[in-house]
Structures are given as C-alpha cells and as structure tokens.
Amino acid sequence: MDRTRGRQGTHALLGRDSGRQRVGEFDRVEKCERTRGSHGATVAPGAHKADMGVTYATATLAALGDTKGRSMSQDAHAAASIAREAGEVLLAVRAAFAVDVEPQERGKRGDAAAQARIAQLLAERFPGDDVLSEEATDTDARLSADRVWIIDPLDGTREYSEGRADWAVHVALWERGDLTAAAVAIPGEGLVLDTSSVTPAPASAVSPVRLAVSRSRPPAITEPVRAGLGAELVPMGSAGVKIAAVVRGQVDAYVHAGGQYQWDSAAPVAVARAAGLHASRIDGSPLLYNGADPYLPDLVVCRPELASRLLDLIAHATDHGETS
Incomplete structure (x- = not known):
C-alpha cells in the first residue's frame, strides 16, 4: 500500500478529482452483495487508567457522564457503520476485478474506492471534522482541530489482493487529546468490532502464550x-x-x-x-x-x-x- 501520509477536511477529501473519478468508476460494483452486520453487544466495562506507565486506556463512558457517553456511543456506531460500508465496497471491488487484473492493481483500486466512500460518508455526517488518512494529503490544520478521524481504508493490501480474509478497515475518532470512538471491520469474516459494543476479551484457556x-x-x-x-x-x-x-x-x-x-x-x-x-x-x-x-x-x-x-x-x- 502506498504510504501517502494524509489529512484533509472531509469536504476536501471528497472533492479530490481522483476521488470523484473513483466513486464513478465503482458505482457498478457497489450493487454487489453486502457483508453482514457487526459483532458484539454489550458495552465493555472498561477501560483502566495508567498504572505506573504500563497501562494506558480511556475512561469508562459512565465516568464521563451521560451526555458525553451518548455522544461517544453515537460516534462509535457511526464508525462501525462507515467501516462496514467501506468493507462492502472493498469486497465488491475485489469480486469485480478478480479476473484479468493484477493483484497489485486490484489492491490499488480497492484502496481508492474505500477511501472515496469513507470520505463521502464523513463529509455527509461530520462536515466540520478533520481527517488523517493514509490515502490523503496531510497538512498541519488538523493539529488545532477538536475532532480528527484517523482512518486506514485498507489495512493489509497484500492479503486483500491475494484473496485472503485477514485484512481490515480502520475508522477511529480522536477528540481533544485521545481516541474516543473507533471501529475495525474485518469484511472477509463479516465482522465489525467497535468501542461501544465490544465485549471484554475472553480469559485465556490455552497454553503456551x-x-x-x-x-x-x-x-x-x-x-x-x-x-x-x-x-x-x-x-x-x-x-x-x-x-x-x-x-x-x-x-x-x-x-x-x-x-x-x-x-x-x-x-x-x-x-x-x-x-x-x-x-x-x-x-x-x-x-x-x-x-x-x-x-x-x-x-x-x-x-x-x-x-x-x-x-x-x-x-x-x-x-x-x-x-x-
């Protein structure tokens, strides 16, 4: 995957000429079959504070108050929806170009299509937020923003291009100093994990580590x-x-x-x-x-x-x- 380092406001991301061309190019594949829904149900109890520099995590939703908690939950649900939809686009692109397209090119097309879709959805839902993305140009304007979406439209281009399932879509929200909401989609498994519904990690029953x-x-x-x-x-x-x-x-x-x-x-x-x-x-x-x-x-x-x-x-x- 190209390591183009990037950030632009959501309108700027959506308005890139290459982005508009990609959205049009992939209109037909977006009609392909969609993956199924997300995983997990209950809010994890939580998050723990720093322990002598070893463990660092965000506070629980309850500790931040009902209003903030609701906002974070809404942002997490939005992240999950956006990651899921980008994953569906990636699956459709891979299916549409499975024949007569080199794996590397297939990965580039999927990356571009997922980036365009995420940019479109963020511009529609969060027009005032900034974005740091692997696939967009970076400026320092995001450094003074209150809310910044940090996204990777296709994490694991090689696996995606090879037809494997172990690749992902990342959508995270940074807000005033820390990550407050996020989702990871693994479209090849029909799975989405997000910060509002992920359950506590299960206890290990396997040895060795x-x-x-x-x-x-x-x-x-x-x-x-x-x-x-x-x-x-x-x-x-x-x-x-x-x-x-x-x-x-x-x-x-x-x-x-x-x-x-x-x-x-x-x-x-x-x-x-x-x-x-x-x-x-x-x-x-x-x-x-x-x-x-x-x-x-x-x-x-x-x-x-x-x-x-x-x-x-x-x-x-x-x-x-x-x-x-």
Whole structure:
C-alpha cells in the first residue's frame, strides 16, 4: 500500500478529482452483495487508567457522564457503520476485478474506492471534522482541530489482493487529546468490532502464550519475546487483524517494533482498550495520536496480566541489542 501520509477536511477529501473519478468508476460494483452486520453487544466495562506507565486506556463512558457517553456511543456506531460500508465496497471491488487484473492493481483500486466512500460518508455526517488518512494529503490544520478521524481504508493490501480474509478497515475518532470512538471491520469474516459494543476479551484457556506475528516479515523483537515467554507464534495478516485477534481471545499478545503509522493502529488500539486490554508503546509509554508526525513505529497490545512481563522482556532485549 502506498504510504501517502494524509489529512484533509472531509469536504476536501471528497472533492479530490481522483476521488470523484473513483466513486464513478465503482458505482457498478457497489450493487454487489453486502457483508453482514457487526459483532458484539454489550458495552465493555472498561477501560483502566495508567498504572505506573504500563497501562494506558480511556475512561469508562459512565465516568464521563451521560451526555458525553451518548455522544461517544453515537460516534462509535457511526464508525462501525462507515467501516462496514467501506468493507462492502472493498469486497465488491475485489469480486469485480478478480479476473484479468493484477493483484497489485486490484489492491490499488480497492484502496481508492474505500477511501472515496469513507470520505463521502464523513463529509455527509461530520462536515466540520478533520481527517488523517493514509490515502490523503496531510497538512498541519488538523493539529488545532477538536475532532480528527484517523482512518486506514485498507489495512493489509497484500492479503486483500491475494484473496485472503485477514485484512481490515480502520475508522477511529480522536477528540481533544485521545481516541474516543473507533471501529475495525474485518469484511472477509463479516465482522465489525467497535468501542461501544465490544465485549471484554475472553480469559485465556490455552497454553503456551500465543503471539500474533506478521506472516511475511516478523520484526526482530519477536524472537526474544517468544523465547522469554515460551510462546507459540501465530502468523496472520494486517495489524488490525492481529490486534483484533487479541480482543477476540485468539491470541494473547501482539508486539510490533518494525515501523507503523498512526492509522495502522488507532482504531484497533481504541477497540482493544475498550475491551480492557493493555496497549502501549514498547517502552510502556502511552500511544498518542494526532501528532504532527504520523509515524508511530511500535506498540504492545496484550492481556493486562502479561504487560509487565512483556515490557521487561522487550527492555532486556533492547538493552542487549536483540531488536535489530
């Protein structure tokens, strides 16, 4: 996927000539069969506060008051709806261009179509909000905005292009300093996880510890962590799918130190926090979003009871030069 770093207001995003052309190009494929609805029902109890720099998460909706809670819930439902619809567009594009189109080109077309649809929906529903997107041009105007949507229209272009299911759509809302609502769609499974309806991560009933890793290029940090935990490696596709796997109890942790951007992790990290999981940088410091530089190279998402041990292993590996 092209790493075009971007932000524009929602009207500007929608008004790009290339965006208008893409919407027209894919009008016919949007009539294809849609994926089914979202996953999860009850509001997760919660979110936990920072614990000596190890765990950082948003406060519970109740702690923020009924009015704020309702607003956050509405934003989360909107994020889920937008992510789901973008996923439907991506599935339709892939089906329409499954033959006689090279995989790389198929990925580009899907990316563009999903970006156009998300931009359109944000412009219609939140015309005053700003946007930071992988597929749009960035300016510093978003840095003074109260509300910024951080989106990745297609996380896992390679998996998408190859006809696999382990790719995702990310839609997150940053508001006055932190992530307040988000959704991650995994269209290949007909699944949407969002911050208002995600259930607490299920307890682990499997031994050994399971680590989600890239199926093509696991970062160097993986081996010392695996060895220290006696862990099993579980290869899978996009970052969003890996973090969602922790939320769903399919794995126990995801550690990454190979370079990412804010849009790669914003939505899945917000969902993970809402499910009561630990999410931080690999040094234990908070993951901060809507920064001037969209580069956010590393993270840890795991069960809370694993956090201290994981961070200690990472610190030891870093001190001994085992991460490069």
